[in-house]
Amino acid sequence: MSSGSNKGNLKSAITFRAVLSNCFQHIAKSVSEDTFIENFSIFKEKAFIARKLHKALITDLHKSMDAVLEEMLEDGSLVEALAMASRLSEKAIIPAGESAWRPPGNIEQHLRSLDAEIIQEQNQKLEELVNKLEAENEVLIHQITESRNKVLIIDKRMNNILTAAPDDIRRMQKAIDQMEDYINKLKNE
Numbered sequence: 001m002s003s004g005s006n007k008g009n010l011k012s013a014i015t016f017r018a019v020l021s022n023c024f025q026h027i028a029k030s031v032s033e034d035t036f037i038e039n040f041s042i043f044k045e046k047a048f049i050a051r052k053l054h055k056a057l058i059t060d061l062h063k064s065m066d067a068v069l070e071e072m073l074e075d076g077s078l079v080e081a082l083a084m085a086s087r088l089s090e091k092a093i094i095p096a097g098e099s100a101w102r103p104p105g106n107i108e109q110h111l112r113s114l115d116a117e118i119i120q121e122q123n124q125k126l127e128e129l130v131n132k133l134e135a136e137n138e139v140l141i142h143q144i145t146e147s148r149n150k151v152l153i154i155d156k157r158m159n160n161i162l163t164a165a166p167d168d169i170r171r172m173q174k175a176i177d178q179m180e181d182y183i184n185k186l187k188n189e
Contacts, residue, residue: 020069025062 037050 017069017073021062021066027061027065 033051033054037047037054
C-alpha cells in the first residue's frame with residue numbers, strides 16, 4: 001500500500017511541478033514584445049535589441065522561477081511556502097467596492113528603467129548646454145558682425161583718403177608755390 005501511495009505522491013509531485021512550470025512560462029510571457037518595446041522607449045529605434053532582451057528576460061525569468069521551485073522541493077519548504085502564499089493571497093483579495101492601490105503618477109514612467117531615466121536627464125542637460133552654447137555663439141556672431149562693419153567703414157574711409165591724397169597734395173603744392181611767389185614778390189618790392 002505504501003508503494004502505491006508513493007507512486008501517487010510522485011505522480012502528483014511531477015504533475016504539480018509541470019503545472020507550476022507551465023504557469024511560470026505563462027507569467028514570463030505575459031508581457032508582449034510590443035508592450036515591452038513601448039515601455040522601454042530607448043529600444044523603439046532598435047527593435048531587434050528589444051526582441052533579444054525580451055526573449056532573454058522570458059528565458060531568464062522562467063529559469064529562475066523553476067530553480068526556486070526546485071530548491072523549495074528539495075528543501076521540503078514547499079508546503080510552508082504554499083501556506084504562506086495562501087495567507088498572502090487571502091490578505092491580498094480586494095473587496096469588490098475598493099480599488100487596488102497603485103503608485104502615484106504615471107505608471108508607464110514607473111515601469112521605465114532607471115537607465116532610461118538617467119539617459120533622459122543627461123539628454124536634457126546636453127540640450128540645455130547646446131542651447132546655451134548656441135546663444136553664446138549668436139552673441140559672438142553679432143559682435144563679430146559689428147566689428148567687421150566698423151573695420152569695413154574704416155577701410156572705406158582710408159581708401160577715400162588715399163584716393164583723395166594725391167589731389168590734395170597737388171593742391172597744397174600749388175598753394176605753397178603760389179605763396180612762395182607772393183613772398184618773393186613782397187620781398188622784391
